[in-house]
Amino acid sequence: MSATRYFPTPSDRMGFLWTLTSIEDCYVIEFGPAGTTHFAVEGVMELNAEHRMNVYTTHLSEVDITFGRYDKLAGAVREIDAAHRPGYIFVMASSVSALIGVDIESICLELQDGVEARLIPAPYGGYDGDYNLGVERALLALAQYVMKDCRPRERIYNLVGCNIDACHFESDRTEIETMMEKVFGLKRNACLTAYTSIEEIEKAPQAQFNLVIRAEGIKTAEFMKQKWGIPYVYGRPYGLSGTLSWLYGVAEEFGLAPDMDYLTGQAEEIRKYLGQYKRMLRRASCRDAVIYGDFDTAWGISGLLEELGLSVRSVFVKHAPTGEKPEEERVVFKPPEDRLKDSVSGEYYAAFGDDTLRQLCGGKRFFQIANPDMDRYRFYPLTPLVGFHGALYLLQELMNREREKG
Amino acid sequence: MLNLDEKISRLADVKSNEEVRSLSYAKFPGTHCPLFGVAMIASFISDLAVLVVGTGECTYYSKGFAYGNQAGKDNFHSLVVGKTDLTFGCGKKLLEALRQIEAGEKPEAVMVVTTCVLEVIGEDLESLLLESQPKFSARLLLVSTEHFKCGSHIPGMERALFSLAGLLEKKEKISKSMNILGHRRHGVEKTEVISALRKEGVSLCGIIPSNCRIADIQEASRASLNVVTDFTALKLAGEMEKKLGIPFVYFGRHLEKERIDREYCKIEELLGVSLLPHLEEKREELSLLEEKAKALFAGKSFIYGNTPMMAFEVSEYLCSLGMVPLFIQIREYYEEERPDMDRILARGYNPYIAQLANIAPMQEVYDLLKPDLYLGHENPMALFQKGIVQITADEAIEKIGYEVPLSFLRKIIGVYESALNSPGVPAGMMSMMGMGMPPAGTALEKPSSRPGAEYWLGKLRELAGGESVPDKKTGFSGLGEMPPVMAEALAKGNMPAVSHAMPKGGKP
Numbered sequence: 042m043s044a045t046r047y048f049p050t051p052s053d054r055m056g057f058l059w060t061l062t063s064i065e066d067c068y069v070i071e072f073g074p075a076g077t078t079h080f081a082v083e084g085v086m087e088l089n090a091e092h093r094m095n096v097y098t099t100h101l102s103e104v105d106i107t108f109g110r111y112d113k114l115a116g117a118v119r120e121i122d123a124a125h126r127p128g129y130i131f132v133m134a135s136s137v138s139a140l141i142g143v144d145i146e147s148i149c150l151e152l153q154d155g156v157e158a159r160l161i162p163a164p165y166g167g168y169d170g171d172y173n174l175g176v177e178r179a180l181l182a183l184a185q186y187v188m189k190d191c192r193p194r195e196r197i198y199n200l201v202g203c204n205i206d207a208c209h210f211e212s213d214r215t216e217i218e219t220m221m222e223k224v225f226g227l228k229r230n231a232c233l234t235a236y237t238s239i240e241e242i243e244k245a246p247q248a249q250f251n252l253v254i255r256a257e258g259i260k261t262a263e264f265m266k267q268k269w270g271i272p273y274v275y276g277r278p279y280g281l282s283g284t285l286s287w288l289y290g291v292a293e294e295f296g297l298a299p300d301m302d303y304l305t306g307q308a309e310e311i312r313k314y315l316g317q318y319k320r321m322l323r324r325a326s327c328r329d330a331v332i333y334g335d336f337d338t339a340w341g342i343s344g345l346l347e348e349l350g351l352s353v354r355s356v357f358v359k360h361a362p363t364g365e366k367p368e369e370e371r372v373v374f375k376p377p378e379d380r381l382k383d384s385v386s387g388e389y390y391a392a393f394g395d396d397t398l399r400q401l402c403g404g405k406r407f408f409q410i411a412n413p414d415m416d417r418y419r420f421y422p423l424t425p426l427v428g429f430h431g432a433l434y435l436l437q438e439l440m441n442r443e444r445e446k447g
Numbered sequence: 448m449l450n451l452d453e454k455i456s457r458l459a460d461v462k463s464n465e466e467v468r469s470l471s472y473a474k475f476p477g478t479h480c481p482l483f484g485v486a487m488i489a490s491f492i493s494d495l496a497v498l499v500v501g502t503g504e505c506t507y508y509s510k511g512f513a514y515g516n517q518a519g520k521d522n523f524h525s526l527v528v529g530k531t532d533l534t535f536g537c538g539k540k541l542l543e544a545l546r547q548i549e550a551g552e553k554p555e556a557v558m559v560v561t562t563c564v565l566e567v568i569g570e571d572l573e574s575l576l577l578e579s580q581p582k583f584s585a586r587l588l589l590v591s592t593e594h595f596k597c598g599s600h601i602p603g604m605e606r607a608l609f610s611l612a613g614l615l616e617k618k619e620k621i622s623k624s625m626n627i628l629g630h631r632r633h634g635v636e637k638t639e640v641i642s643a644l645r646k647e648g649v650s651l652c653g654i655i656p657s658n659c660r661i662a663d664i665q666e667a668s669r670a671s672l673n674v675v676t677d678f679t680a681l682k683l684a685g686e687m688e689k690k691l692g693i694p695f696v697y698f699g700r701h702l703e704k705e706r707i708d709r710e711y712c713k714i715e716e717l718l719g720v721s722l723l724p725h726l727e728e729k730r731e732e733l734s735l736l737e738e739k740a741k742a743l744f745a746g747k748s749f750i751y752g753n754t755p756m757m758a759f760e761v762s763e764y765l766c767s768l769g770m771v772p773l774f775i776q777i778r779e780y781y782e783e784e785r786p787d788m789d790r791i792l793a794r795g796y797n798p799y800i801a802q803l804a805n806i807a808p809m810q811e812v813y814d815l816l817k818p819d820l821y822l823g824h825e826n827p828m829a830l831f832q833k834g835i836v837q838i839t840a841d842e843a844i845e846k847i848g849y850e851v852p853l854s855f856l857r858k859i860i861g862v863y864e865s866a867l868n869s870p871g872v873p874a875g876m877m878s879m880m881g882m883g884m885p886p887a888g889t890a891l892e893k894p895s896s897r898p899g900a901e902y903w904l905g906k907l908r909e910l911a912g913g914e915s916v917p918d919k920k921t922g923f924s925g926l927g928e929m930p931p932v933m934a935e936a937l938a939k940g941n942m943p944a945v946s947h948a949m950p951k952g953g954k955p
Contacts (some may be wrong), residue, residue: 043540043544044524044525044526044544044547045506045524045525045527046524048507048514048525049503049506049507049527050503050527051503051507052502052507052527054504055503070473071669074480074595075477075478075479075480075594075804076479076480076481076594076600077480077505077563078475078476078477079478079479079480080479080480080482080483080505080508080509081504082476084507084508084511087511087515096473096475096476097473097474097475097477097807098473098475098476098477099472099475100469100474100478100598101595103595106567106595113472114472116473117471117473120473131873135503135565136501136504136563136564137567137595140533140564140568140628166502167502167504168502168530172503278762305538375828396519398517401939415511415514415515416519417521
């Protein structure tokens with residue numbers, strides 16, 4: 042623990058809630074002080090996303106804490122069950138109830154017989170790790186508790202790990218869906234979890250395969266593979282070669298025939314501007330790019346930038362590693378603010394990051410690739426960073442900056 | 448069927464906070480916490496460093512609030528505590544963080560804000576800061592914000608304001624000078640009270656917390672009178688009276704003419720000035736508006752949700768205009784509101800009382816009580832579909848004096864008349880969102896000669912074999928004036944999304 046001047050790293054509890062918050066018909070009851078829930082609901086707006094789940098708080102009093110009472114929680118669970126008849130209720134701890142050792146799992150067991158909804162315990166107080174851990178846990182909980190075995194398999198796929206906490210999530214999803222349709226003629230089944238519904242998640246096992254676009258979805262995909270035999274590929278497509286290799290991986294793994302006319306058309310379009318940009322770049326005295334974001338975004342964009350002719354010395358990741366730490370030495374997890382500041386205090390070509398990096402570099406040659414992104418709207422769904430259009434969009438933005446320089 | 452008498456109390460039975468019950472166990476969205484209250488106050492003071500000590504979410508969200516409030520120029524620092532810190536204490540790390548802040552920004556003061564988990568473990572940070580103060584050149588202030596001991600963000604505001612007394616030292620007084628305490632909007636200079644006082648040659652020393660730097664707060668020691676415009680600053684005013692001998696007048700956001708008269712008289716007496724003669728016109732305008740309101744609202748019933756004023760004072764004022772209170776939602780029981788509660792009872796009304804910030808079970812209450820009006824923030828479409836006119840009164844927070852009831856009455860009369868004249872449009876919602884009727888004679892007012900989106904949608908529907916008809920339920924065809932994102936969110940009753948879809952310029 043050390044003090045931070047800029048935004049601190051969001052906690053696992055926040056990641057868990059963010060992952061659920063974009064699911065329609067999802068019910069969550071938080072056992073904690075009301076302000077915790079109120080802040081969380083408003084915090085979703087700061088992510089440039091819509092809150093769609095039904096979240097409730099019990100509030101907690103000093104007496105509840107002193108005597109370990111949970112009658113408010115029991116009352117709230119019964120009330121929501123009776124009033125809304127939801128399929129599932131996530132029973133969520135708060136930092137306070139987790140600290141005093143309220144046993145959410147036992148309470149769920151005790152209450153389960155008296156209610157129709159399936160109670161899903163979420164005993165997380167936000168002490169276990171960063172938001173990526175919460176995203177991972179929430180995705181897995183959905184697979185374990187909500188998904189139903191639905192056969193037969195259809196020629197559709199699930200998108201696992203498209204969540205509202207990622208900047209550009211909506212545009213990125215649109216781009217991946219477009220590519221899957223144009224290249225393979227395939228439509229998406231369930232999206233875990235941006236703007237989805239409980240029903241959509243229940244039917245996720247109908248899909249032929251899973252596309253996992255962030256590391257936090259791997260455990261879920263593994264679970265689905267073990268339980269229903271649904272294969273998956275993990276990766277996030279950035280840049281021309283990155284996107285082509287990602288599509289190749291998908292085609293090979295699942296035996297799909299790509300539409301080569303579409304692929305060559307897209308590749309030609311990008312190459313046209315890629316060459317132009319590389320010529321522009323010859324004038325640049327420094328080509329160092331600074332990157333700070335969620336792991337898959339930061340790492341993916343580093344490949345894209347190198348393809349464009351920029352150099353990436355370090356890839357700064359906002360959170361601790363999900364699972365095992367990658368061997369790449371350039372990847373730095375949770376850099377201290379001073380190190381980030383140093384990275385933009387000297388000469389650099391462009392900085393790609395969140396509001397913290399934007400503030401640290403004074404907005405100079407800055408591109409937003411991560412949240413928090415407090416000052417901008419992001420509802421237009423066609424400004425991706427992934428895929429062919431992501432590469433084109435970023436090229437366009439970089440070339441405009443070059444033109445502005447004159 | 449909801450039985451209100453089983454769930455909650457009526458006014459006659461409310462004698463303490465115990466009788467202020469919630470309509471349900473499961474609440475949405477729930478009240479804000481004291482940390483939010485502190486952030487509301489501290490983010491006004493531009494050079495005050497704030498160190499929030501707590502969980503990732505407490506620190507992150509309060510930082511986000513301050514960032515928004517101060518356009519990215521906030522001084523909020525975060526010290527995120529983990530399991531080890533909560534087991535072994537975090538005193539050392541707190542001092543290290545303070546040293547880091549002092550070395551970096553050299554602030555004149557740091558407000559250390561502790562959150563729920565710190566209060567649960569009960570680490571004595573107050574003694575630690577007192578003991579360590581000599582080692583720091585910055586003045587250290589401590590504010591605790593545990594939400595499990597209270598029901599709202601109000602104690603956080605009170606404590607944050609009170610803590611500022613730690614920055615004050617006795618100074619030579621300036622005669623005929625004053626501070627404004629508790630005002631949380633920029634532009635206090637334009638308010639009625641300040642304008643009237645300026646005409647009488649009274650100078651302004653400090654406005655706390657708005658328009659404020661630490662030096663301004665320190666300058667407040669020189670004033671000869673404190674005018675408290677919000678009850679959250681009463682404790683600070685009391686401390687300033689005790690410590691610095693500055694008397695205070697509580698000039699709350701009153702609505703009743705006689706109360707405002709009394710507050711003005713107190714200021715006149717304490718400063719030896721004459722204010723009421725400057726305000727005759729406003730008093731007369733108020734009397735006229737009150738007459739108009741009485742004619743318009745006689746016998747109309749209302750549910751009180753929230754306004755920037757005191758719940759029972761607003762309700763009693765509405766009763767004085769001939770309205771009938773059915774249900775009043777409040778944060779907590781405040782003894783100061785007892786006289787207004789008794790006045791409502793004396794009129795023969797005995798409304799239901801419940802805790803606020805719990806809108807889900809209220810939907811059933813509307814069907815049960817069928818009010819004409821709803822005062823406060825709620826889902827505008829839900830109210831509109833039930834035929835309830837919604838009125839918000841946030842503007843009142845910027846006012847002091849007769850302009851409070853004047854702006855309040857203008858608003859409620861305007862919205863209610865609009866609702867009567869255009870029954871197909873949710874007037875309260877449009878007004879709340881700054882989307883009222885366009886100015887006369889502008890392009891917005893005139894319908895375009897070109898066919899609009901609705902026309903083409905209708906044509907397309909015809910092609911698709913469907914009919915083009917307005918929504919039969921509401922008679923409101925298409926929410927056409929709103930951005931589609933907002934319209935969709937409204938139709939779903941998703942209020943966070945509605946406010947998200949509002950222009951960002953509208954952020955505080």
